[in-house]
Amino acid sequence: MKTLTLKNGVKMPMFGLGTDGVTHISKPIAEAIHLGYRLIDTASAYGNHQELGKAIKEINRAELFICTKINNGDLINATPAQAVNKILAELDTPYIDLLLIHSPSVHAFPAVINALITLKQQGKVKSIGVSNFMIKHLERLNSMIEHIDVNQMECHPYLFQTELIRYCQNNNITVMAYRPFGEGIFAQDKVLQQIAASYKTTLQQISLSWLMQMEMPVVARSNSAVRLAENLQALALSLSTADMEKIKRLNKNMRTCTGSWADFEEEKFVEELIL
Ligand SMILES: NC(=O)c1ccc[n+]([C@@H]2O[C@H](COP(=O)([O-])OP(=O)(O)OC[C@H]3O[C@@H](n4cnc5c(N)ncnc54)[C@H](OP(=O)(O)O)[C@@H]3O)[C@@H](O)[C@H]2O)c1
Numbered sequence: 001m002k003t004l005t006l007k008n009g010v011k012m013p014m015f016g017l018g019t020d021g022v023t024h025i026s027k028p029i030a031e032a033i034h035l036g037y038r039l040i041d042t043a044s045a046y047g048n049h050q051e052l053g054k055a056i057k058e059i060n061r062a063e064l065f066i067c068t069k070i071n072n073g074d075l076i077n078a079t080p081a082q083a084v085n086k087i088l089a090e091l092d093t094p095y096i097d098l099l100l101i102h103s104p105s106v107h108a109f110p111a112v113i114n115a116l117i118t119l120k121q122q123g124k125v126k127s128i129g130v131s132n133f134m135i136k137h138l139e140r141l142n143s144m145i146e147h148i149d150v151n152q153m154e155c156h157p158y159l160f161q162t163e164l165i166r167y168c169q170n171n172n173i174t175v176m177a178y179r180p181f182g183e184g185i186f187a188q189d190k191v192l193q194q195i196a197a198s199y200k201t202t203l204q205q206i207s208l209s210w211l212m213q214m215e216m217p218v219v220a221r222s223n224s225a226v227r228l229a230e231n232l233q234a235l236a237l238s239l240s241t242a243d244m245e246k247i248k249r250l251n252k253n254m255r256t257c258t259g260s261w262a263d264f265e266e267e268k269f270v271e272e273l274i275l
Helices: 026-035 049-058 080-091 109-121 135-139 142-147 162-170 190-198 203-213 225-236 241-248 270-274
Strands: 003-005 011-013 015-018 039-041 065-070 096-101 125-131 150-154 174-178 218-220
Touching: 015 026, 015 225, 026 049, 026 225, 049 065, 049 080, 065 080, 065 150, 080 096, 080 109, 096 109, 096 150, 109 125, 109 142, 125 174, 135 162, 150 162, 162 174, 190 203, 190 241, 203 218, 203 225, 203 241
Parallel strands: 015 039, 015 218, 039 065, 065 096, 096 125, 125 150, 150 174, 174 218
Antiparallel strands: 003 011
């Protein structure tokens, strides 16, 4: 599996399996590991830590990169350290490769990051980061921004947050892309269809390759063994500079993942566009 090196020197796989909304994860995880996936993305909110902990027993822990996320639910009557110890117990693992704050709605998130820095020093967490953070949230971290290895955000051809991505790059924060298929919103895009045809591949693989070629690790979900394998093949694609730029110009600031937990700014949401 291709990797990139985070600013703290840790190697992270470029591509991984998402587990949000997957009810029985043991089967897709076993299939994904068999195919060569080494990054698994989960979160307390997905409620699958225990099942995941069991499913990964078949592989040497050192070969796997587990990304999980904490939210306000974890921090009810618990310190960040207690919350992380609970997650470690659920996953039945001595450490978490990448621990993210799930969204800026986490109360007093700068204090939580401060506690995660201590857990990183103790080796319980190898890398730390945030998810769904905008520039205004990252700015609130002040000098602690140096410790932020990753910002996981929705990213695909119809949502490319140029300013935010540039801000992350300037601070050596790796942008990790989630929901690379944008719930199908770009499935009918003629430019993407043409590009996919010219590489004899699918639109979905084009999106994955496009993101990974920009050095963004990506997580995608599938319950189908065929599509798990197909998605992995995106690593082998090499898009031309012209096609990379063409795809970047398709951006419509269309976000599909939002809710009361979010604090996004100017983007149009898909529901608004459909109305
Ligand atoms: N940090 C956050 O707030 C946040 C938010 C959302 C998601 N995430 C993470 O990102 C992961 C991925 O995002 P997501 O699960 O929302 O959506 P996604 O991976 O973009 O899309 C999953 C959907 O695409 C289908 N699919 C998969 N491969 C395909 C292919 N090659 N061709 C056509 N369709 C394909 C899947 O159907 P089949 O199962 O039938 O293949 C499924 O319906 C999540 O699972 C989660 O781990 C994080």
